Amino acid sequence: MHQTERAIFDLRRGVAVVIDDDTGSETARAPSVLVQPVEGLPDEELAGFSGHRSARLVITRHRLRSLGVNTRAEAASLPLRPTASAVSAGIVLQAACADAPLDRELFAEPQPATVTERAALALMRRALLIPAALTVRLNDRQRRAIQTQIDRGELLTVPARAAEHCFELAAGLLKRVSEARVPLNDVAESRFVLFREPDGLREHVAVVIGHPEQWPDAVPVRMHSACLTGDLFGSLRCDCGEQLRSGVRTIEEMGGGVLLYLAQEGRGIGLANKLRAYTLQDQGHDTVDADQILGFGEDERHYCVAVDMLAALNIRKVRLLTNNPSKLRALAQGGIEVAGREKLYGQVTDENRRYLTAKASRSGHLLEEVLDAAK
Ligand SMILES: Nc1nc2c(ncn2[C@@H]2O[C@H](COP(=O)(O)OP(=O)(O)OP(=O)(O)O)[C@@H](O)[C@H]2O)c(=O)[nH]1
Numbered sequence: 450m451h452q453t454e455r456a457i458f459d460l461r462r463g464v465a466v467v468i469d470d471d472t473g474s475e476t477a478r479a480p481s482v483l484v485q486p487v488e489g490l491p492d493e494e495l496a497g498f499s500g501h502r503s504a505r506l507v508i509t510r511h512r513l514r515s516l517g518v519n520t521r522a523e524a525a526s527l528p529l530r531p532t533a534s535a536v537s538a539g540i541v542l543q544a545a546c547a548d549a550p551l552d553r554e555l556f557a558e559p560q561p562a563t564v565t566e567r568a569a570l571a572l573m574r575r576a577l578l579i580p581a582a583l584t585v586r587l588n589d590r591q592r593r594a595i596q597t598q599i600d601r602g603e604l605l606t607v608p609a610r611a612a613e614h615c616f617e618l619a620a621g622l623l624k625r626v627s628e629a630r631v632p633l634n635d636v637a638e639s640r641f642v643l644f645r646e647p648d649g650l651r652e653h654v655a656v657v658i659g660h661p662e663q664w665p666d667a668v669p670v671r672m673h674s675a676c677l678t679g680d681l682f683g684s685l686r687c688d689c690g691e692q693l694r695s696g697v698r699t700i701e702e703m704g705g706g707v708l709l710y711l712a713q714e715g716r717g718i719g720l721a722n723k724l725r726a727y728t729l730q731d732q733g734h735d736t737v738d739a740d741q742i743l744g745f746g747e748d749e750r751h752y753c754v755a756v757d758m759l760a761a762l763n764i765r766k767v768r769l770l771t772n773n774p775s776k777l778r779a780l781a782q783g784g785i786e787v788a789g790r791e792k793l794y795g796q797v798t799d800e801n802r803r804y805l806t807a808k809a810s811r812s813g814h815l816l817e818e819v820l821d822a823a824k
């Protein structure tokens with residue numbers, strides 16, 4: 450696990466890492482790969498990579514779909530053609546995440562990604578980078594050539610299995626770090642309890658409202674994914690800020706409970722990518738298609754952390770404030786009894802109508818009632 454965390458930091462600062470296949474038998478292993486994130490790729494690094502005959506661009510199935518290629522494979526790798534030696538970092542970035550067709554002169558047919566290449570994309574997602582990497586499949590000679598850098602600690606190696614499952618490593622290991630009484634405008638009695646994931650990368654807050662011994666049998670709970678633009682600045686693009694405040698008030702009115710403020714900005718893709726997605730939306734794409742162009746699925750959130758937070762607060766039965774059926778399913782799968790659901794609407798405005806309509810029609814959010822009323 451430590452290798453994985455350190456690799457994520459290296460990738461975020463644009464430093465390449467090596468991923469080795471530790472799955473399956475020794476004779477059937479995928480080649481090790483040298484991995485460089487496409488995001489923030491300097492042209493000098495690219496020159497080193499595109500000089501390799503086995504250099505590839507690895508992208509997700511979502512990205513491929515946005516390029517008009519349907520595949521069952523989770524990810525694909527596209528060999529750089531030999532003629533691509535003069536390729537620029539901008540062109541690679543465009544192939545990875547722009548609203549533009551793929552340049553077939555530069556990239557050969559997509560092939561299903563190997564386990565090491567899939568692991569590379571898992572690390573990119575965890576690092577909140579665009580999920581696209583330049584890789585070189587290393588042969589034995591190339592692997593030996595970089596061994597000195599590895600031995601000196603200049604180049605990290607990560608086992609594929611740990612990298613591929615880096616989102617699951619936190620399960621059951623969440624740390625309850627600190628807490629304090631924080632009275633809010635609408636709620637006199639509330640405590641903020643901070644939890645940290647074991648790799649130290651993300652922190653989540655449980656806002657405990659009222660007195661736990663007086664809570665209803667099914668505890669009112671809101672799982673709220675962070676939205677800096679909406680929650681803090683009142684962005685008109687979404688209804689998050691309103692949902693956050695009315696969520697807190699409703700929990701108080703229901704006799705107290707918990708609001709989990711989850712570090713899942715942009716449905717789990719991070720603020721940098723959400724801003725990229727907004728720009729694509731301004732070019733005419735809806736919220737789902739914009740994320741797909743960037744290589745993300747329609748919702749990249751994992752809720753095992755929320756399950757762990759509820760367990761740490763001794764909550765086993767909830768009434769969930771949400772319009773999102775996948776949150777209900779995630780809690781039930783995590784062993785929490787979901788006794789009911791409370792709808793939680795923000796206002797439909799001219800600015801957020803398109804966003805809310807796409808959530809209802811494409812992602813199955815239960816918003817028809819409020820959208821119909823606002824027609
Ligand atoms: N990727 C992406 N994320 C967005 C966009 N607009 C808002 N978000 C994020 O979407 C998430 C919304 O979180 P929630 O309100 O908790 O969840 P929800 O899925 O809408 O479900 P409920 O509010 O519980 O019904 C936040 O993380 C926002 O940052 C967008 O256009 N693109």
Ligand SMILES: [Zn+2]
Nearest residue numbers: 676679687689
């Ligand atoms: Zn929002």
